[in-house]
Amino acid sequence: MAGHSKWANIKHRKARQDAVKGKAWSKCSRAIMVAVKNGGADPDINLTLRYAIVDAKAVNMAKDTIEKAIKKASGEGDEGVRYEEVRYEGYGPNGIAIIVDVLTDNVKRTAPEMRKLFEKGNGSLAKPGSVAFSFTSTGVFLIEESETTEEQIMEVALDVGANDITQSDGGWEVTCEPQDFLNVRQAIEKAEIKLMSAEVTMVPANTIACDVSTGTKMLNFIDALEEHEDVQNVYTNADIPEEAMEE
Secondary structure, eight states: OOOSOHHHHHHHHHHHHHHTHHHHHHHHHHHHHHHHHHHOSOTTTOHHHHHHHHHHHHTTOOHHHHHHHHHHHHOTTOOOOOOEEEEEEEEOGGGOEEEEEEEESOHHHHHHHHHHHHHHTTOEEEOTTTTGGGEEEEEEEEEEGGGOOHHHHHHHHHTTTEEEEEEETTEEEEEEOGGGHHHHHHHHHHTTOOOSEEEEEEEESSOEEOOHHHHHHHHHHHHHHHHSTTEEEEEEOEEOOHHHHTO
16 A cells, blocks of 8 residues: 555555454455465465465464364365355545455445445446556565664665665665565565565555545545455555554
8 A cells, every 4th residue: 555654554554454463363264265276275386375275374373273264164075165266356536546355245235335436435347457556566575774874775685686775764675576575575574674564455556645534435445445355455556644544
């Protein structure tokens, strides 16, 4: 979620995720199962599964719970529930771009529910591709300023595929191509540099500045979307001021 302060945005999201950890585990299990169904149960071969496992570990999902989801999805003769990956694109207040990725077992149910959520959020759905073209899939790592030095993080990250390292808002931001995400993460962790956040996300080419009122509306809209059981990720180009997150 892009914002006026990435640190404030991340902390807001982390606090909310901690409050709904059970739901986060459910979403991670679903992502793991879909990844296994589509690409097999070997994370060394299935990159999507590796990403899903990393996300599950990030919310402290137990190892045996992760393994159970993998086994359930790869079980012979187990048809189970079939999930479909769908991306919804649209706009919120002030023309703010929004991307919502879902995993659903019933598109006919989810589609009108997404439309209703967009309408309640003073937004509207758009045609596929009309929003996503202005975002780029990117690996993003956030590190507190006190955890490393410019010399150390450059030496560690650039050697394994990081594209850029910037310093702002009291911390370091390291970016890379999605295919290099795991290599960069492993190198940072091996160097014993504590990560505040690590994810493959959709980064907007440009952001739209929000005042406090619009920022508050956007946060409420994003919360409503993330509360939906089918929603896996929400991306936006909203530049939300810290004051909105403190309300």
